[in-house]
Amino acid sequence: LFPYTTLFRSARMEKAAELLKKTDQKIADIGLIVGFATQAKFGVAFKSCFGVTPLEYRRQHRLLE
Numbered sequence: 001l002f003p004y005t006t007l008f009r010s011a012r013m014e015k016a017a018e019l020l021k022k023t024d025q026k027i028a029d030i031g032l033i034v035g036f037a038t039q040a041k042f043g044v045a046f047k048s049c050f051g052v053t054p055l056e057y058r059r060q061h062r063l064l065e
Helices: 004-020 029-034 041-048 054-063
Strands: none
Touching: 004 029, 004 041, 004 054, 029 041, 029 054, 041 054
16 A cells, blocks of 8 residues: 555554544444445454444443543
């Protein structure tokens, strides 16, 4: 990937992580907000970035609060 695409993807994933932690929006809606056409594609990209699914990430971070 080109450096700017990596940076853009990283920013999208950070925004998604923030929304997962701080809102009760549906995971599919968060995926759409950050630019993914389907929840499946969002889930795959999120897991490759953070090592867990969006739902697992949300659950882990809700427990810490």
